[in-house]
Amino acid sequence: MKLSVSILNIDYKNIEKNLNDIIDDIDYVHLDVMDGVFVKNLSFGPALIKSIRPLTEKTFDTHLMIINPEKYIKDYVDAGSNIITFHVEATGDVLGTINLIKSYNVKAGLSIKPNTEVNAIKEFLPYLDMVLIMSVEPGFGGQKFMENSIAKAKELQELKKKNNYHYEVNIDGGINNETIKKVKDYLDVCVVGSYIVSDKNPKEKIELIRNA
Ligand code: DX5
Ligand code: ZN
Numbered sequence: 001m002k003l004s005v006s007i008l009n010i011d012y013k014n015i016e017k018n019l020n021d022i023i024d025d026i027d028y029v030h031l032d033v034m035d036g037v038f039v040k041n042l043s044f045g046p047a048l049i050k051s052i053r054p055l056t057e058k059t060f061d062t063h064l065m066i067i068n069p070e071k072y073i074k075d076y077v078d079a080g081s082n083i084i085t086f087h088v089e090a091t092g093d094v095l096g097t098i099n100l101i102k103s104y105n106v107k108a109g110l111s112i113k114p115n116t117e118v119n120a121i122k123e124f125l126p127y128l129d130m131v132l133i134m135s136v137e138p139g140f141g142g143q144k145f146m147e148n149s150i151a152k153a154k155e156l157q158e159l160k161k162k163n164n165y166h167y168e169v170n171i172d173g174g175i176n177n178e179t180i181k182k183v184k185d186y187l188d189v190c191v192v193g194s195y196i197v198s199d200k201n202p203k204e205k206i207e208l209i210r211n212a
Helices: 012-023 046-055 073-078 094-103 118-127 148-163 179-186 202-210
Strands: 002-006 028-034 059-065 083-087 107-112 130-134 168-172 189-192
Touching (some): 046 059, 046 073, 073 083, 083 130, 094 118, 130 148
Parallel strands (some): 002 028, 107 130
């Protein structure tokens, strides 16, 4: 299982040091973009992503929690994203947005909120490089893990195997050394945020996740 660390709750004042401290121990950097409309919070946009791009060659896993993501894909490509994930609930043109992302040679991911079933994205699964299951209501880090995400991860792995799809199954929200045990068998990637970046000893927390 790969580890994608969300920097949403990192201490931005010391972002370079804080990122450098963990970068060798993680697989992806998860970048949570929020527009205050699709979710009830604002975070950062392409400028911040661009400014930290020179710090590492690791995969930038950008998670767009914005309405009409198709309008902004190019900005997040230009900022240096390697994977761009958007929400099925956020656009009327899901396939067009997937194709747009791929046209830039960037991997395309699709995310579902806790109340959205896997069924809602079934038709898009053949085209996806990642499926991101939200295990909290998107908008904030540090929330409680929602158990209904477990069955979705299992279902997505079964569909992948049966149909020879290639997407990575990823989960996002409320992951710590306990909750990870409930889902890790069904994941290719997991996003971890505050459990790691809000801790005084992030390297130790990474170890605990990896060994769970
Ligand atoms: C929530 C974000 C998540 C979140 C993860 O809207 O998409 O990536 O910040 O943070 P934790 O692990 O603290 O739930
Ligand atoms: Zn996220």
